[in-house]
Amino acid sequence: MAAKWIEFLTGSLEDKKAYRRYKGRIAALPEPYATAAKAFERYFMYNGGITDGDPAMMMTMLNDFADLWERAATDGTPVDQIVGDDPVEFAEAFAAAYSGKRWIDKERSRLNDTIQGLSTKDEQ
Secondary structure, eight states, X not given: OHHHHHHHHHOOHHHHHHHHHXXXXXXXXXXXXXHHHHHHHHHIIIIIOBOSSOHHHHHHHHHHHHHHHHHHHHHTOOHHHHHOSOHHHHHHHHHHTSOXXXXXXXXXXXXXXXXHHHHXXXXX
């Protein structure tokens, strides 16, 4: 009973364990893959983070991301061959492949609602 109450306040313990496993996978990557993966991870958290309440979708994305870098490290594929000429475009395309609302979608909606609300007030 107490565990359910704690999970209600802090989130799923299984989700936290899965995230820690993911972080361990990224930390275990050799250079330069670890540095590149951490840079993209930071970008995902600010721009590509999924906000629709589905932690499973975010973990799927992160695990696929870890798989990509682990395979690249194993194969010795250069980072620039993975991400191409535009790392931002790569990050955006990777995040877009996973369904769910992203943080930027929420902010776009907020901006539109605010401006539309102003237009309605001006007409009155």
